[in-house]
Amino acid sequence: xxxxESQGLQKTYPGAHQPALRGLDLAxxxxxxxxxxxxxxxxxxxxxxxxxxLRVPSAGIVRVFGHDLRRxxxxxxxxxxxxxxxxxxxxxxxxxENLQYFGGLYGLHGEDLRxxxxxxxxxxxxxxxxxxxxxxxxxxxxxxxxxxxxxVHGPTLLFLDEPTVGVxxxxxxxxxxxxxxxxxxxxxxxxxxxxxxxAERLCGRVAIIDNGRVLAExxxxxxxxxxxxxxxxxxxxxxxxxxGLRD
Amino acid sequence: MTRLIGQVAxxxxxxxxxxxxxxxxxxxxxxxxxxxxxxxxxxxxxxMRFVAAPNADLLLxxxxxxxxxxxxxxxxxxxxxxTVSTMLDGVPVTEEAAKEAVSHGRFQGALVLPEGAGAAARxxxxxxxxxLLADPxxxxxxxxxxxxxxxxxxxxxPVLTEPYVKLIRNVSAGVLQGVEMRLLVxxxxxxxxxxxxxxxxxxxxxxxxxxxxxxxxxxxxGALLAxxxxxxxxxxxxxxxxxxxxxxxxxxxxxxxxxxxPLAGALIRERRDGMLTRLRVIPGAPTAALLGKAxxxxxxxxxxxxxxxxxxxxxxPLLGTPAFAPGPHLGPAIVVGLATAAAAMGFGLAVGxxxxxxxxxxxFGASTIVIFGAVGGVLMPRFSMPQTMRELTxxxxxxxxxxxxxxxxxxxxxxxxxxxxxxxxMAFAAVGIAVALTFQRRRG
Numbered sequence: 001x002x003x004x005e006s007q008g009l010q011k012t013y014p015g016a017h018q019p020a021l022r023g024l025d026l027a028x029x030x031x032x033x034x035x036x037x038x039x040x041x042x043x044x045x046x047x048x049x050x051x052x053x054l055r056v057p058s059a060g061i062v063r064v065f066g067h068d069l070r071r072x073x074x075x076x077x078x079x080x081x082x083x084x085x086x087x088x089x090x091x092x093x094x095x096x097e098n099l100q101y102f103g104g105l106y107g108l109h110g111e112d113l114r115x116x117x118x119x120x121x122x123x124x125x126x127x128x129x130x131x132x133x134x135x136x137x138x139x140x141x142x143x144x145x146x147x148x149x150x151x152v153h154g155p156t157l158l159f160l161d162e163p164t165v166g167v168x169x170x171x172x173x174x175x176x177x178x179x180x181x182x183x184x185x186x187x188x189x190x191x192x193x194x195x196x197x198x199a200e201r202l203c204g205r206v207a208i209i210d211n212g213r214v215l216a217e218x219x220x221x222x223x224x225x226x227x228x229x230x231x232x233x234x235x236x237x238x239x240x241x242x243x244g245l246r247d
Numbered sequence: 248m249t250r251l252i253g254q255v256a257x258x259x260x261x262x263x264x265x266x267x268x269x270x271x272x273x274x275x276x277x278x279x280x281x282x283x284x285x286x287x288x289x290x291x292x293x294x295m296r297f298v299a300a301p302n303a304d305l306l307l308x309x310x311x312x313x314x315x316x317x318x319x320x321x322x323x324x325x326x327x328x329x330t331v332s333t334m335l336d337g338v339p340v341t342e343e344a345a346k347e348a349v350s351h352g353r354f355q356g357a358l359v360l361p362e363g364a365g366a367a368a369r370x371x372x373x374x375x376x377x378x379l380l381a382d383p384x385x386x387x388x389x390x391x392x393x394x395x396x397x398x399x400x401x402x403x404x405p406v407l408t409e410p411y412v413k414l415i416r417n418v419s420a421g422v423l424q425g426v427e428m429r430l431l432v433x434x435x436x437x438x439x440x441x442x443x444x445x446x447x448x449x450x451x452x453x454x455x456x457x458x459x460x461x462x463x464x465x466x467x468x469g470a471l472l473a474x475x476x477x478x479x480x481x482x483x484x485x486x487x488x489x490x491x492x493x494x495x496x497x498x499x500x501x502x503x504x505x506x507x508x509p510l511a512g513a514l515i516r517e518r519r520d521g522m523l524t525r526l527r528v529i530p531g532a533p534t535a536a537l538l539g540k541a542x543x544x545x546x547x548x549x550x551x552x553x554x555x556x557x558x559x560x561x562x563x564p565l566l567g568t569p570a571f572a573p574g575p576h577l578g579p580a581i582v583v584g585l586a587t588a589a590a591a592m593g594f595g596l597a598v599g600x601x602x603x604x605x606x607x608x609x610x611f612g613a614s615t616i617v618i619f620g621a622v623g624g625v626l627m628p629r630f631s632m633p634q635t636m637r638e639l640t641x642x643x644x645x646x647x648x649x650x651x652x653x654x655x656x657x658x659x660x661x662x663x664x665x666x667x668x669x670x671x672x673m674a675f676a677a678v679g680i681a682v683a684l685t686f687q688r689r690r691g
Contacts, residue, residue: 052528074250074530082528086521090261092268097261102525104257105532107250133268149525 001065003157003188004028004051009060011046011212020046021212023060028205030065030156033183034190035199035206035220037233039241043212044192045085048159051190052082064157078106081155085162087142088149091135095126095145098134099152106153113152120148123181125174140171147175151182158182160191164198176202200224200233208240215240254531258539265513266543272509276547277554280502284558285566288494292568295490295628303355303415305329306345311397315365318429322422323358328414349402356415357402364397368427371396372434380438399423436460488628488657495559495571496652497625500645502551503587504616506544507595511608513540514599541592548588552581576655579662583655586672587648593679594644600686619643624650647671 009024021043028034038044049055051062053069062069067076089098099117103109108116121127124144129137134145147163160179164172179202183189193199199206200220207217216223220233230236266272305323309316323329332354335344345357371391378388401419403412440456517523517536526532559571573580595612602608620626622639623646629637640646647668654665662669 054524054527077528077530080528082525084521084524086524088521088525090265090522091520093261093264097264101257101261102529104260105254105526105529105535107253109253 001030002027002063003030003032003065004190005063006047006051007061009047009050009062010058011043011050011055012058019058019212021050021057021060024209024212024214026207026214026217028188028190030188031183031186032188033179033202033204034188035203036190036192036209037196037199037206037237038192038209042210042241044209045161046212047209048082048161048190048192052080052159053077078153079156081150081153081158083147083150083158083160083163085165087134087146089134089142089145092133094131094133095121095137095148096130098145098149102149103152108153116152116154120151123151123178124148138171140167140174143167143171144174144178147178155187157188158190160189162193163191164193164195172198196234196237197232206233208237210241251531251535254535255538255542258536259542260539262513262539262543266509266547269509275505275508276502276551280498280505280551280555281558283501284494284498284555285562287498288490288559288563288568289566291494291628292490295488295493303329303411304353305331305415306335306340306348306354306357307331307333308340308342308345308357308359309333310362311360311364312362313365315368315426316360318426319358319360319422322425323419326418326422328418346402349404352404355404355407355411358419359400359402361397361399363394364399367394367397368430369434370394372427372430373438375431376434376438380435380442433460488653489569491559491563491569491571492653492656493628495555495563496656497620497649499552499555499584500587500648500652501616501620501625502555503548503584503648504591504594504619504645506547506588506591507598507612507616508609510540510544510592510595511599511602511612512605514596515602515605515608519604537596544592544595545585545588548584548591552584552588556580573656576659576661579655579660579665580652582662583648583651583665583669583672586651586669586676587644589676590644590648590672590679593676593683595679596683597679597686600683616645619645622646623648644672644675647675 005027006024009021009026010019011021012019024043024047026047036044036047046055050057051064051069056070064072064076064080069076089095090101093101096117099120100113103113103116117130118127121130124147126141126144126148129141129145134142137145143163143166147160150158150160163179164175167175176198179189179191183202191199191203203220205217205219206223208215208223216227216236218226223236224230224232227236227239230239307316307320307323309320320331320333323331333340335348340348340357342357342359345354345359348354349357371394374391375388378385401415403415407415436456436459440451440459444450517526523533526536556571556573560573561570564570594615598608598612598615602611617626620643622636623629623643624632624637624640625645629640629646629649640650651665651668651672654660654668658664
């Protein structure tokens with residue numbers, strides 16, 4: 001079954017000279033680990049905002065598990081999870097209290113919530129730091145806590161916006177391991193990253209987008225093999241999006 | 248519905264946890280108003296007590312020891328402005344002790360009746376009567392040969408304002424004038440009786456002489472010319488509260504509006520740091536988060552209301568002020584408090600939606616509250632403002648709240664009588680929420 005499908009997705013922000021998305025077509029199957037890659041300003045964050053219902057497209061349609069997202073009820077939307085690029089946690093609350101809050105907002109409570117929190121903390125290797133305020137954690141721990149908050153309700157379609165940015169190698173490895181576990185458990189993962197070797201290793205399929213359009217789509221291996229003179233995904237990426245600096 | 252209740256409960260719990268760890272916020276919301284109401288009420292108490300009902304505590308040092316002192320004391324007390332005491336700390340007051348007490352503000356003034364003042368005044372009155380009746384055509388004598396007039400000293404508290412000093416002087420002079428008049432009438436009556444007896448060759452009955460002396464005074468003030476002083480409106484006097492009636496509601500309102508700072512700050516941080524993004528992905532969560540905040544800060548306002556009213560009722564009297572007694576108006580006051588809390592919440596939501604950073608919201612929120620408080624008669628009583636500033640009260644939501652509270656506590660009004668300011672507060676809350684929603688949508 002298709003977990004996410006977008007057709008002719010367009011988005012122009014009020015007052016903007018250029019559209020952020022110009023007819024984005026994507027289809028991600030259930031259980032896939034899908035990478036949405038692109039340089040700064042390519043339209044990745046706008047696409048994720050529309051896929052998660054945060055923004056309304058100027059044109060086009062988004063279907064989640066076969067449902068038109070704009071008309072989808074809470075049952076469908078509850079299957080979506082988001083791990084934003086920002087550490088979207090309350091800094092004076094402990095990790096556990098943050099997870100209790102977000103779990104509570106998903107209608108979880110009691111033993112079920114406690115179990116999910118314990119599972120989530122273990123998954124991101126933060127059980128020992130569960131009762132520490134978020135603002136006392138290291139950057140890597142905050143990233144892992146941010147991931148745990150996106151997982152507490154058990155989403156089956158998880159969007160991750162640069163989940164490993166700015167963390168040390170250890171935390172990055174822990175986050176990657178968590179994502180691999182989730183993927184093995186059947187969770188559909190759609191993530192953006194600038195670490196192309198990470199995407200090449202993790203993703204079953206990627207889409208390279210720029211200027212609001214899909215430039216190439218397929219498995220990393222197929223993209224590398226299909227592009228003459230490219231040894232890895234980064235070469236493909238630079239070939240397609242150019243070497244000009246982006247603001 | 249059940250899901251929304253659960254979401255709101257989660258949000259309320261989170262807000263309570265967040266606020267409980269915000270020591271600065273708790274000090275702003277509870278510590279500062281507590282300090283303000285205690286300090287300002289006590290500081291303003293003396294001044295406002297006088298404005299509300301002018302009264303001066305006066306020491307009388309009666310070194311004369313005769314009936315002039317008694318007459319003078321009765322006259323001063325009858326004037327209705329003075330509370331006269333001849334004792335200080337349980338012992339008859341001396342001049343030195345009186346000076347000390349007045350200079351430290353324990354009394355507003357001290358009046359010294361010198362030794363022999365009664366005898367000197369009577370001697371001068373008698374000489375005046377003798378000489379006038381001896382040769383009425385000659386008119387009043389230009390100089391009196393009897394003992395010089397006794398000079399009464401009045402020492403006044405140096406911090407008294409000019410109008411207060413004038414009031415004490417004028418009232419004292421009026422009382423002394425009455426005493427002089429009485430002495431003169433007595434002297435004239437005695438002299439006329441003496442002369443009549445000499446002509447008749449027999450003494451006049453003592454009762455007749457005494458009655459003659461007392462008759463002009465017996466009719467009392469107003470027997471010949473009466474002054475009817477009336478208020479321009481039947482409610483004018485009620486616009487002057489005492490310090491407690493002014494400050495307890497005023498600082499309660501001020502403290503409630505201080506929720507604007509943490510509320511707006513929380514909204515901005517939620518938006519800036521990405522929590523709002525996470526919330527917006529969760530069905531119903533933004534509404535629940537907002538309701539959770541509203542409920543928490545409503546609870547904060549209720550706690551502030553209870554704390555400030557309890558301070559007024561139980562703590563301020565220990566510091567020498569009158570007790571704050573809401574009495575039968577507590578119910579309507581709670582309604583006014585709720586409307587004030589709603590207005591403060593609406594304002595906080597609007598500031599949180601419009602401001603770009605917590606710092607901006609904090610500076611703008613705090614400045615606006617102080618300005619609203621100043622023009623609204625919260626920082627300073629409205630009656631003490633110039634007329635133009637009084638008219639500006641109409642633009643201040645803090646002023647509307649104060650108007651409603653004073654309407655209840657001062658003018659003995661009911662809820663219907665303060666409906667106008669309460670409705671203005673509710674409308675202000677609605678406008679604040681509308682502004683917040685409009686800006687949130689625009690940003691979304």
